[in-house]
Amino acid sequence: MATVKQLTKITDTADLKNLQKLYLKDWPSNCVGYFWLDNYLRWLQKNPSLGYLNFYTLDNDWQSDGLFILVHRYQLFFSNLSKQKTELELALKLLDWSKGFKVSAIHETHHYIYKDLVAEVNLQMDREMSTIMYSLTCEEAEKLEINCPEGYYLDKVRLEHADLINNLWSARHPGSLKLVEMxxxxxxxxxxxEKESGLLCAWCLRLQSGFLGALEVIQSHQRRGFGLVVAAAISKAIATDLKQDITALVNMNNNAACRVFEKLDFKLIRGEHYNWSMIKPKAGGQISWPNNE
Incomplete structure (x- = not known):
């Protein structure tokens, strides 16, 4: 009699770190899985009581193919190294999809697995977006020159600006304000x-997947090269502080963002396409972040 496979949690930090190391294989082909794990391991180090975060695999076997599913509240990421369907699809079927998910950074080789699952389980997709990937090595990013314009200064983004950033974010969705705050x-x-007024004019955040995101310049300050300034500054900061390569996902029709990264000598990684998608709750409505949590 065949053994019924089960979705099991990976709870040991040492196991998660060893799982992360598997994703160094064929760099940068598996960098997104590496960065997802890296991001949340760093978050857990800063906040060990970080809630609503689970790492899953199938039958406690993450070693053979690096298969893992990461769920943080309504956010979902999944990967395996072989890009094969059988085990990954089974693991995804065992998830509870009833409350909906925002599924991020779906690699093109995983996309058909995901689309088959959506059809088979009869999930309702809200929207989907396709992106291309740009990359800059750590060594190249460390050499970037930051030309801050006169009358302005660079600093970290403050929590008081979360609403502004969320409202202008092209990937905004119910619950995304809390995500921006994190x-x-x-x-x-x-x-x-702006030095004189203290106005936040442009910004860029690093997403959980390692990609640069929410790159934005307020309307009154556009066409001055400010997007280039913040993209260069965050790239150099990641390379200097984390000693990691820099990656960015750009919507296929966002020519302005493409020009920014190309001016900074980011390389377009041909054939590396990623999708993100929203799955609606089965009871209707939209996914959201619980209040005050």
């Missing part, structure tokens, strides 16, 4: 401020 609190970020 990204500001825990991750590398850069803001460009």
């Amino acid at each position: 990204l500001i609190t825990y991750n590398t970020n850069v803001g460009l401020y």
